Amino acid sequence: xxxxxxxxxxxxxxxxxxxxxxxxxxxxxxxxxxxxxxxxxxxxxxxxxxxxxxxxxxxxxxxxxxxxxxxxxxxxxxxxxxxxxxxxxxxxxxxxxxxxxxxxxxxxxxxxxxxxxxxxxxxxxxxxxxxxxxxxxxxxxxxxxxxxxxxxxxxxxxxxxxxxxxxxxxxxxxxxxxxxxxxxxxxxxxxxxxxxxxxxxxxxxxxxxxxxxxxxxxxxxxxxxxxxxxxxxxxxxxxxxxxxxxxxxxxxx
Amino acid sequence: xxxxxxxxxxxxxxxxxxxxxxxxxxxxxxxxxxxxxxxxxxxxxxxxxxxxxxxxxxxxxxxxxxxxxxxxxxxxxxxxxxxxxxxxxxxxxxxxxxxxxxxxxxxxxxxxxxxxxxxxxxxxxxxxxxxxxxxxxxxxxxxxxxxxxxxxxxxxxxxxxxxxxxxxxxxxxxxxxxxxxxxxxxxxxxxxxxxxxxxxxxxxxxxxxxxxxxxxxxxxxxxxxxxxxxxxxxxxxxxxxxxxxxxxxxxxxxxxxxxxxxxxxxxxxxxxxxxxxxxxxxxxxxxxxxxxxxxxxxxxxxxxxxxxxxxxxxxxxxxxxxxxxxxxxxxxxxxxxxxxxxxxxxxxxxxxxxx
Numbered sequence: 001x002x003x004x005x006x007x008x009x010x011x012x013x014x015x016x017x018x019x020x021x022x023x024x025x026x027x028x029x030x031x032x033x034x035x036x037x038x039x040x041x042x043x044x045x046x047x048x049x050x051x052x053x054x055x056x057x058x059x060x061x062x063x064x065x066x067x068x069x070x071x072x073x074x075x076x077x078x079x080x081x082x083x084x085x086x087x088x089x090x091x092x093x094x095x096x097x098x099x100x101x102x103x104x105x106x107x108x109x110x111x112x113x114x115x116x117x118x119x120x121x122x123x124x125x126x127x128x129x130x131x132x133x134x135x136x137x138x139x140x141x142x143x144x145x146x147x148x149x150x151x152x153x154x155x156x157x158x159x160x161x162x163x164x165x166x167x168x169x170x171x172x173x174x175x176x177x178x179x180x181x182x183x184x185x186x187x188x189x190x191x192x193x194x195x196x197x198x199x200x201x202x203x204x205x206x207x208x209x210x211x212x213x214x215x216x217x218x219x220x221x222x223x224x225x226x227x228x229x230x231x232x233x234x235x236x237x238x239x240x241x242x243x244x245x246x247x248x249x250x251x252x253x
Numbered sequence: 254x255x256x257x258x259x260x261x262x263x264x265x266x267x268x269x270x271x272x273x274x275x276x277x278x279x280x281x282x283x284x285x286x287x288x289x290x291x292x293x294x295x296x297x298x299x300x301x302x303x304x305x306x307x308x309x310x311x312x313x314x315x316x317x318x319x320x321x322x323x324x325x326x327x328x329x330x331x332x333x334x335x336x337x338x339x340x341x342x343x344x345x346x347x348x349x350x351x352x353x354x355x356x357x358x359x360x361x362x363x364x365x366x367x368x369x370x371x372x373x374x375x376x377x378x379x380x381x382x383x384x385x386x387x388x389x390x391x392x393x394x395x396x397x398x399x400x401x402x403x404x405x406x407x408x409x410x411x412x413x414x415x416x417x418x419x420x421x422x423x424x425x426x427x428x429x430x431x432x433x434x435x436x437x438x439x440x441x442x443x444x445x446x447x448x449x450x451x452x453x454x455x456x457x458x459x460x461x462x463x464x465x466x467x468x469x470x471x472x473x474x475x476x477x478x479x480x481x482x483x484x485x486x487x488x489x490x491x492x493x494x495x496x497x498x499x500x501x502x503x504x505x506x507x508x509x510x511x512x513x514x515x516x517x518x519x520x521x522x523x524x525x526x527x528x529x530x531x532x533x534x535x536x537x538x539x540x541x542x543x544x545x546x547x548x549x550x551x552x553x554x555x556x557x558x559x560x561x562x563x564x565x566x567x568x569x570x571x572x573x574x575x576x577x578x579x580x581x582x583x584x585x586x587x588x589x590x591x592x593x594x595x596x597x598x599x600x601x602x603x604x605x606x607x608x
């Protein structure tokens with residue numbers, strides 16, 4: 001009996017073994033992004049800018065043109081790429097330390113200029129690759145290797161909400177916060193990534209999808225506990241849903 | 254084309270546009286603002302071109318990196334404190350073997366320093382400047398005409414060797430006006446570099462990166478960079494020798510200091526002192542062979558710089574102890590007159606018992 005094929009590896013995802021830890025959200029987000037690239041037929045046009053950090057080797061997985069960025073400079077590099085080669089579909093792939101600490105200025109100003117680029121912002125509330133230090137998005141009270149007593153808002157500040165900050169910037173036209181901690185949320189994340197790329201294709205301005213992503217290794221949790229923690233704790237501080245959409249109601253689907 | 258009267262900063266902008274520069278990204282800082290403004294006026298609305306006043310020097314150099322990735326001729330400019338901020342990006346450009354032009358209209362330092370001309374960024378420019386083992390080609394013009402000529406050349410060298418090129422000027426060169434002739438115009442459409450990222454159309458996808466967990470791979474990258482640097486040293490070293498044929502004392506100076514030294518040498522020549530000038534045009538690669546050649550006939554050297562003594566180290570390295578080197582330096586943005594320098598030359602000349 002002929003079987004119907006309901007899933008296969010996206011064409012734009014290389015046949016490589018991910019180096020990511022078990023339960024890490026990056027592999028899911030890579031796959032979703034590649035599915036969208038395939039479905040929107042962008043493989044030949046896409047130029048990706050991965051960050052230093054856990055996703056530094058994204059170019060071993062994405063089967064599209066990619067270039068390394070210095071820490072935090074993704075939005076500036078993507079700006080240069082897109083300005084010099086507007087036919088490309090340009091996306092950055094950035095973590096919370098990259099986008100919300102060292103690269104805050106580049107991110108906000110690229111958005112403010114309405115650069116026609118797409119940012120995949122992976123928020124896992126820690127610096128993953130360097131071993132679980134405090135991120136700008138680390139929650140109040142959260143223990144990390146540099147907040148061993150728990151993040152104290154008096155001494156270590158508050159979790160920064162980049163999506164809400166960027167929503168105030170006129171050049172940013174589509175911002176949505178999603179999570180990859182359940183099949184339903186994963187489907188919503190894919191839809192948001194698709195909408196973000198469509199925003200760029202339509203030439204409307206800066207688009208970003210923030211994705212709450214589990215880091216069981218640095219959270220010292222099992223993968224299941226990490227998924228639950230996103231629901232029970234992290235998404236209370238970083239509420240899921242559409243943050244801004246001034247694209248004029250154009251829908252990707 | 255007839256000569257036009259222009260500031261050095263504007264002349265760089267005009268030469269860059271004629272060289273096919275399509276992207277300029279910069280951030281205001283004195284004394285180079287006329288260049289940024291020239292590009293805003295003359296490049297920003299040009300078809301296929303892009304101008305951005307960036308949010309920082311760091312962002313500007315990373316935009317240049319982005320534009321270079323996809324094969325555009327791209328440039329940024331700044332002055333000393335801003336150039337410090339660009340070092341991160343320059344290191345990445347060097348590591349990724351990407352062409353880019355960085356103009357430093359340098360000013361007095363350290364710190365915020367002053368806004369007037371200085372040459373205290375010589376070490377930073379010629380030793381790589383950022384982290385890691387790398388060099389950039391460093392060009393040291395000494396007139397507005399040469400700023401224009403070396404700007405064309407910078408783009409060609411940068412593309413030829415896939416290396417960032419620094420044009421090291423100073424506040425005087427940037428702001429003074431001189432007649433300049435633009436002798437070159439690139440074709441309207443330059444070929445796109447074959448290794449540029451343009452999307453995986455009709456070829457497998459590719460990536461540009463430096464990070465590796467394999468030290469042997471990185472060692473190979475470093476070797477390959479330094480093999481190319483040896484080629485550049487062999488083929489691209491450039492200098493001007495002025496009245497050195499019969500010289501008993503040779504002044505070594507670059508940029509605006511060399512211009513001042515020339516005036517001083519004319520003065521002392523008028524009173525019969527046999528003094529010449531060696532002016533490095535490429536600061537990296539430094540014209541060590543020219544210095545070695547001079548050392549066969551000349552014993553005494555005066556290095557004159559508008560800093561506390563940086564290029565003097567390259568002169569001493571080249572001489573390998575075969576000459577006697579004196580130094581006259583004016584740091585902090587002080588620009589000495591040709592008369593002051595001529596007195597320094599004469600004093601040294603007679604102290605050494607030269608006739």
